[in-house]
Amino acid sequence: MSQKIEIFDTTLRDGEQVPGCQLSTDEKVVIARKLEQLGVDVIEAGFPISSPGDxxxxVEISKAVNTGVCALTRSKKEDIDVAAEALHHAKRGRIHTGIGSSDIHIKHKFNSTREKVLEQAVWAVSYAKAKGVEVEFFAEDAGRADLEFLAQLVEAVIKAGADVVNVPDTTGYCLPHLYGKRIQYLFENVKNINKAIxxxxxxxxxxxxxxNTIAxxxxxxxxxxxxxxxxxxRAGNTSLEEVAMVLKTHKDLNLHTNIKSEMLYELSTLVSDMMRMPVQPNKAIVGANAFAHSSGIHQDGFLKNSENYEIINPADVGVPSSSIILTARSGRAALKHRLELLGYQPNKSELDQLYGNFLVLADEKKTIVDEDLMFLVSNTPILVTQK
Known part of the structure; x- marks a missing residue:
């Protein structure tokens, strides 16, 4: 039986930490409402003590949505107090508190010891739990932490009342098989691990x-x-749309989310526009080229059966259709397809002559659009019958 994966979206907290991409409160509320419609289970809305704006x-996101709302804190009393106040209107509030778990962080960030970090973590979880909200604990830099100590820390915070324990690869250091083994180790060595997510x-x-996330x-x-x-x-976080579609595509994993995937492209565009951060064209799932075909071999195979080169139906993520991009790499099949869409029915000899002229123009212009094809047809001295 397929198991549910909770989707915790931190676009409005970790995502907004990208330089130059800050949002107003009103903009955050717009995105939060869309995330709720998308099917996100928890929205991390900000780091309340960091600024009045956060x-x-x-506060406003807590008022605006019915889904879970999370506030980030350090393992400090003042942070947790402010977060609890900000979450007052949340229908399902969560405090996300934590501390570094790797020896690198313990020594060079906190100038502390494992024993003191363990004590601070247990205190923070207990204090946050007393606020009457869900508590998530993050073991920062868990990807580089000593596994035995990490297991000890996870067991202690669960015992203290943590509902969720976050095991972050904060620096993006891990390889998938090693990160997967890290999670496996915790399940095998933390006695009370089934009492928390x-x-x-x-x-x-x-x-x-x-x-790493899938692992x-x-x-x-x-x-x-x-x-x-x-x-x-830095280089970014795990992409929501990628995780959602990996699980939807690989049903053999027996994992699912509540994400309404047909909204992904719309929300991608909204976030990109509001944050003034363009999506790279070759970005998986939502990039401009994610469902575009320009190689002649690929175009021919796609036109025969889209499954030859597409593992996702573009409509499933809200993209209206795939696209055939005409370039000098395109073949006769793609050219004929586009001409037919324009209402022309060239026979083989007509297509051959048009194709030669097409390649000359494509080398010059790089990308051929419909206006260029109309020009080619009108300037090719052959009979092309129109529908």
């Missing part, structure tokens, strides 16, 4: 964020922390 955004939060510094889910994690378009610190 505090206000958490294990969450994965991966960064893309080595381009592994989505692969974590395959090894027992049941919450994925993601952003629209994979935006986020």
């Amino acid at each position: 505090f206000l955004s958490v 294990i969450s994965v939060h991966c960064h893309n510094d080595l381009g592994m964020a989505t692969a 974590g889910l395959m090894n027992g994690a049941r919450q994925a922390e993601v952003t629209i378009n994979g935006i986020g610190e």
